[in-house]
Amino acid sequence: MxxxxxxxxxxxxxxxxxxxxxxxxxxxxxxxxxxxxxxxxxxxxxxxxxxxxxxxxxxxxxxxxxxxxxxxxxxxxxxxAESLRGLPAVKAGPYYVAGAHELVHLEGGMIPIWIEAGPAFGTGHHGTTKGCLEALADVAKRKKLGKVLDIGTGSGVLAIAALKSGAHSAIACDIDPESIRISKINAKNNKMGRQLHLLVANGANNAFIRNQGLYDTVLANILARPLVSLSSDITKLTKPGGYIILSGLLHHQEPQVKAAFSGRNLSLVDRRRLGAWSTLVYRKPLQRKSNTTPVKKLNPTHFELDMAEFFGL
The missing domain is CATH 3.30.70.120 (Alpha-Beta Plaits)
Structure with missing residues (x-):
């Protein structure tokens, strides 16, 4: 170093x-x-x-x-880790993200998330993580978070926050094995149990992730270019009516990410900016039920009889 x-x-x-x-x-x-x-x-x-x-x-x-x-x-x-040690707690929406030294100062009514400083990204201090946490809290007010997928989980903070906000299960992946090692420690400290499954995976196109079916909430706090390349996989893995929370992009990178996701029949429902970073929230529309009433075929014989009666024949 x-x-x-x-x-x-x-x-x-x-x-x-x-x-x-x-x-x-x-x-x-x-x-x-x-x-x-x-x-x-x-x-x-x-x-x-x-x-x-x-x-x-x-x-x-x-x-x-x-x-x-x-x-x-x-x-x-x-x-x-040494340079990050002693960082103050982060308040993002209802979440209080901190190490053990700060959790003793937890205010009532907030959701504690125990994350110690370390090399895995996601202590809550960065604008992308904080933006995702705030967006997640807003989505949780609108609907049940259900089954969650967290791509590029880093410290595991977003998946842990989702589970503490009512999600019934979460799968969190990262390309970096060290991040998964650290996120497992954080999952244990936050008593996640079997609700949280952590794995090393390169993006969303992973057999285990696909085999779990569709997800109610998908989180991806990575970088702009990977977000664009994963836009198809992320959309396919999201349930109709589900939400997608994206971050890791700078303000000037918004157009390219928006172009990739808006072209997939998704609705942009929220955008927030913290510092130089943006967080985008999309919703996948519900599948529409057909309102077309089947046309009843007329029996030609009955039609002829009705016409004859009408004209008095």
Missing amino acids: YKVSASCDRATAEHLSDVLAYMDPSPAAAVSTEEVTRMTWRVDAVCHSEEEASACVSIIESEASGVSASHQKLPDKDWV
């Missing part, structure tokens, strides 16, 4: 932090800012490789004229 650091004023530090955090993909695994003195702030980035650290240095120095960045190799340690 490598650490990249740069000293500057507060506004520049916050700008650099946003740039590194919102890049798709970003060379930084984690980014933080810290006040050093009343006039000086420091932005730090943790990277997995020296190549990524060098990329961070280049980005910082190109984004902030006059700012010099440096990087150093770190001793073996989970620095991503």
Whole structure:
């Protein structure tokens, strides 16, 4: 692991932090800012490789004229988790997402979700996760969440939130085995039991996922390009009347994602923006029942008799 650091004023530090955090993909695994003195702030980035650290240095120095960045190799340690440790709780709709150190401060009436800081995406602090949680809470008010599919689950936070909001079962998948390992720990901490099934899978076109039938609620907090490529699979796996919650896309990526999903006979029912990120909510229409009344065929003999009677023949 490598650490990249740069000293500057507060506004520049916050700008650099946003740039590194919102890049798709970003060379930084984690980014933080810290006040050093009343006039000086420091932005730090943790990277997995020296190549990524060098990329961070280049980005910082190109984004902030006059700012010099440096990087150093770190001793073996989970620095991503370390940089996230002690994060404050996140309130998103009715959900209170936090580590054990913050759950003791839980306010009454909120739904606790125990997620410790770690390398799996989904502590609730990112605009995509928070947007999905808020959208999920709104969908839960409209209908029962039923059977849930969570694609790109990361820490498992969205699937866990769905189950705590009344979903009767959930399948959560991720392409990263480490994310599934961590989400299993989070599932155990939140007492999910057999309601939550976690598996390593590349997207929605997976035999186990398909064999479970259609889903009432589908969540996909990934990236814009995968959302577009998975639009057909996601639509097919959603029950008529079901909801699809999408995130992981920047504002300027909305049109391409909307084009992919709106062309599949879906209705966009909600869009929310948090920071630079967008969350889209679609609903699959119910199957329409035919209102056509079958035309009763006339018996020619009866028709002729009726006509004869009418004319007095």
